[in-house]
Amino acid sequence: MIMIFLNKKEIWEFAKLIVVSLLIIIPVRFYIAQPFIVSGNSMDASFLNGDYLIIDEISYQFKKPERGEVVVFRYPLDPSKFFIKRIIGLPGETVRIQNGAITIINEKYPAGMNLDEDYVKGYTRFSATTTLGKGEYFVLGDNREFSSDSRQWGSLSEKMIVGRSLVRLWPLAGAGLWPGIK
Numbered sequence: 001m002i003m004i005f006l007n008k009k010e011i012w013e014f015a016k017l018i019v020v021s022l023l024i025i026i027p028v029r030f031y032i033a034q035p036f037i038v039s040g041n042s043m044d045a046s047f048l049n050g051d052y053l054i055i056d057e058i059s060y061q062f063k064k065p066e067r068g069e070v071v072v073f074r075y076p077l078d079p080s081k082f083f084i085k086r087i088i089g090l091p092g093e094t095v096r097i098q099n100g101a102i103t104i105i106n107e108k109y110p111a112g113m114n115l116d117e118d119y120v121k122g123y124t125r126f127s128a129t130t131t132l133g134k135g136e137y138f139v140l141g142d143n144r145e146f147s148s149d150s151r152q153w154g155s156l157s158e159k160m161i162v163g164r165s166l167v168r169l170w171p172l173a174g175a176g177l178w179p180g181i182k
Contacts, residue, residue, distance in 0.1 A: 042141030056166035089138030094131045
């Protein structure tokens with residue numbers, strides 16, 4: 001049996017190391033970034049089932065989410081669940097979907113702007129028109145045929161947004177910064 005003897009100074013140094021580590025790790029984990037594993041096929045081919053992401057939770061404290069960004073948010077119908085989708089419509093805009101084609105109507109484009117979405121997988125014949133209020137976003141999955149999104153449950157409140165995709169760590173072949181931005 002091997003016995004390890006530590007003196008008081010070594011124990012004190014080890015305790016300080018643990019405390020300093022916790023003072024750094026806990027705020028980062030709870031207020032700046034957190035891990036997220038993609039579950040499901042709603043964001044194929046931008047994000048696949050099992051992709052391991054780090055979510056940036058602090059950027060939206062300083063700037064508003066933008067069209068095209070991929071966000072992680074609390075599911076409005078069950079806030080204990082997290083979803084990942086792409087922002088399509090911004091506060092104050094009207095989103096018109098006709099046979100899968102999306103038109104954005106806002107102050108800059110009162111006649112409408114057609115959204116070019118080269119990242120979309122599949123085609124949907126869904127049609128609807130939604131006008132967003134203050135602090136509301138319209139989000140869609142990239143794999144429209146297999147996505148539960150704003151088409152089914154309505155607009156997403158800004159308060160439900162947790163953060164945006166910052167880094168993809170897994171799979172290694174797809175690793176990189178700002179995944180999903182096209």
